[in-house]
Amino acid sequence: MPASPKHSLFSPRRVLALAHNTLLELVRLKVFYFLLLFAFLVIGSSIFTVKFSFQNPLQVLKDIGLGAMSIFSWLLGLLCTAGLLPKDQEDRTLYTILAKPVSRFEYLLGKLSGVFFLLTLAVVLMSVVFAGVLGLREQQEIAAAVQNTPPESLAQEIESIRSAAFQANLLPGILLILLKSLLCSTLTLLLSTIASSSVFTILSSVVIYLIGHVQGIAREAWLGGGETTAVLKVLSASVALVFPDLQLFNVVDEIAVGTALPMALFWQVGGLGLFYILIYFLLAQVVFASREL
Amino acid sequence: MSISAISIQNLSKEFHVPFRREPLRAVKNLSLEVPAGEVYGLLGPNGSGKSTTMKILLGLVSPSAGSSFLFNVNSRHVESRESVGFLPENPYFYKYLTGLETLLFFGKLCGLRGKTLQDKARLMLQTVGLADAADRRLGGYSKGMLQRIGLAQALIGEPRLLVLDEPTAGVDPAGSHEIRDLILQFKAQGITVLLCSHMLNQVQEICDRIGVMNRGELVAEGRLDELLSSPNQTELVLENASPSLLETCARLAAESGARVVENRKPHADLERFFLKITRQKP
Numbered sequence A: 001m002p003a004s005p006k007h008s009l010f011s012p013r014r015v016l017a018l019a020h021n022t023l024l025e026l027v028r029l030k031v032f033y034f035l036l037l038f039a040f041l042v043i044g045s046s047i048f049t050v051k052f053s054f055q056n057p058l059q060v061l062k063d064i065g066l067g068a069m070s071i072f073s074w075l076l077g078l079l080c081t082a083g084l085l086p087k088d089q090e091d092r093t094l095y096t097i098l099a100k101p102v103s104r105f106e107y108l109l110g111k112l113s114g115v116f117f118l119l120t121l122a123v124v125l126m127s128v129v130f131a132g133v134l135g136l137r138e139q140q141e142i143a144a145a146v147q148n149t150p151p152e153s154l155a156q157e158i159e160s161i162r163s164a165a166f167q168a169n170l171l172p173g174i175l176l177i178l179l180k181s182l183l184c185s186t187l188t189l190l191l192s193t194i195a196s197s198s199v200f201t202i203l204s205s206v207v208i209y210l211i212g213h214v215q216g217i218a219r220e221a222w223l224g225g226g227e228t229t230a231v232l233k234v235l236s237a238s239v240a241l242v243f244p245d246l247q248l249f250n251v252v253d254e255i256a257v258g259t260a261l262p263m264a265l266f267w268q269v270g271g272l273g274l275f276y277i278l279i280y281f282l283l284a285q286v287v288f289a290s291r292e293l
Numbered sequence B: 001m002s003i004s005a006i007s008i009q010n011l012s013k014e015f016h017v018p019f020r021r022e023p024l025r026a027v028k029n030l031s032l033e034v035p036a037g038e039v040y041g042l043l044g045p046n047g048s049g050k051s052t053t054m055k056i057l058l059g060l061v062s063p064s065a066g067s068s069f070l071f072n073v074n075s076r077h078v079e080s081r082e083s084v085g086f087l088p089e090n091p092y093f094y095k096y097l098t099g100l101e102t103l104l105f106f107g108k109l110c111g112l113r114g115k116t117l118q119d120k121a122r123l124m125l126q127t128v129g130l131a132d133a134a135d136r137r138l139g140g141y142s143k144g145m146l147q148r149i150g151l152a153q154a155l156i157g158e159p160r161l162l163v164l165d166e167p168t169a170g171v172d173p174a175g176s177h178e179i180r181d182l183i184l185q186f187k188a189q190g191i192t193v194l195l196c197s198h199m200l201n202q203v204q205e206i207c208d209r210i211g212v213m214n215r216g217e218l219v220a221e222g223r224l225d226e227l228l229s230s231p232n233q234t235e236l237v238l239e240n241a242s243p244s245l246l247e248t249c250a251r252l253a254a255e256s257g258a259r260v261v262e263n264r265k266p267h268a269d270l271e272r273f274f275l276k277i278t279r280q281k282p
Helices: A011-029 A035-054 A057-082 A084-090 A093-098 A104-148 A149-166 A170-194 A200-224 A229-243 A253-256 A264-291 B050-057 B078-083 B101-110 B116-125 B145-157 B173-188 B200-206 B222-228 B243-255 B270-278
Strands: B005-014 B024-035 B039-043 B065-070 B084-087 B159-164 B192-196 B209-214 B217-223
Touching: A011 A104, A035 A104, A035 A200, A057 A084, A057 A104, A057 A149, A057 A170, A057 A200, A084 A093, A084 A104, A084 A170, A084 A200, A093 A104, A093 A264, A093 B101, A104 A149, A104 A170, A104 A264, A170 A200, A170 A253, A170 A264, A200 A229, A264 B145, B005 B050, B005 B192, B024 B050, B024 B065, B024 B192, B024 B209, B024 B217, B039 B050, B050 B159, B050 B192, B065 B078, B078 B084, B084 B145, B101 B116, B101 B145, B116 B145, B145 B159, B145 B173, B159 B173, B173 B192, B173 B200, B192 B200, B200 B222, B209 B222, B217 B222
Parallel strands: B039 B192, B039 B209, B084 B159, B159 B192
Antiparallel strands: B005 B024, B005 B065, B209 B217
16 A cells, blocks of 8 residues: 655645636636626616716726726625535535545635635726726727817827726726725635525625725714714724725725825735735634534 | 554544534444454444544544544544545535546645646546546536546545445445445455445445444444354255255254254345346347
């Protein structure tokens, strides 16, 4: 009999094998229909804004495109992550995998990495569609300007159109959209290690998503006034600590109207997102490691 | 002295059931040893604690008390699984993968890669008779084929111990017979096998020793010949014996103080009969 090779506690190859398989599993689930929906929405809104909007159509298109990208990537991450563990356990593939020399940490990391790959791929594809539609509209707007604008102000008009189209200052915003979806997916993974059903995981993740978006407003409303009780302060601080302030990731609105995102803010929000991802993943690992399968 | 493939010492497992004060004791103070190279049958009715014991050995469940070791490595540690191949009951794999892709995936989890992995996966497919179905998706595999691919994935890491949970459940007699032959082949290669099955005939044919669990306790254990033989009885099968010869035999037995306990026509084994008639060429 061959002697067992020395076991390494952590193997990137095992994690990569699990991540690749998870990505394959999710792609086969036809999740990319979601992206098709996104493409229809962006192209549809592009046509719609030509006819009915009184605002700068490129601004409106950017607003809709980035907003849709944010919602779709979150929803995609949520739906993909919520079913991963329950399905593997139900099918007993979890037992077959963990009966190999694979630690629960590697398993969980592999699964989450698979979701991360998928979301990155999805956001890249959505960005390409978005940039394509925005580019087409830009060309249409320029063509219209050439026809309708007096020659003396044409150069200025074209410059104004180009500055409202897809530019490099959109990229940090798109990265934060991706980071937000990764954060929400990690949170969903944590919930799925605790919950006994995918439905509960999805519902609780949606509730936390909403809390994450309104907690900033609630904090301002509670603490912004002159008189604040100690209980409210503790409650607010606890909520702020446990749930990420997802409103912080909504820098998209400013970017859409052409405001460049300060890099300091980008790194700050990015760092916070990564910190929450790490904390949620470690918590998920602690729960999953002690779970009876 | 031979090394123990499985060593279980005073193992107990309690599950806390909601709305019940008393915990459910799935395994009670279980101790057993399986020497390397042996085929050991773990038997028992549903709910007797077999699956929980297996899950503890595979690190899927932690014991409430006691300990278990695989080749002297505590089964709580991941490295103990370097030596183990596991086939769960009614295995279900990723149906979007082909047979070959499935083995490549599990091979990677065992640390194999490159040409070694490719060669090993092909060899395993040949061993379990699925070489022709290597590129077919598992979604189109029959129950028996899934069971065989399950065996192949269990073997891909060259384990020293195979844990098989109902390896022939739902498989037709011909498939079941093939799996039995494979297990005997593994035994010949020196692989230790822990077999959980309700197919008692098959267990009797394959296993060197068995342990019977009931309500979480090991109620009987030993070599099959020791457990099943009746030391004061002898079986004599005669061919073309006339009634008068049988009468003479009975008389002689009575004269020497023995007794004919049973006089019956021997039955063919149903499985052998089935295989014989289904394997006949038209």
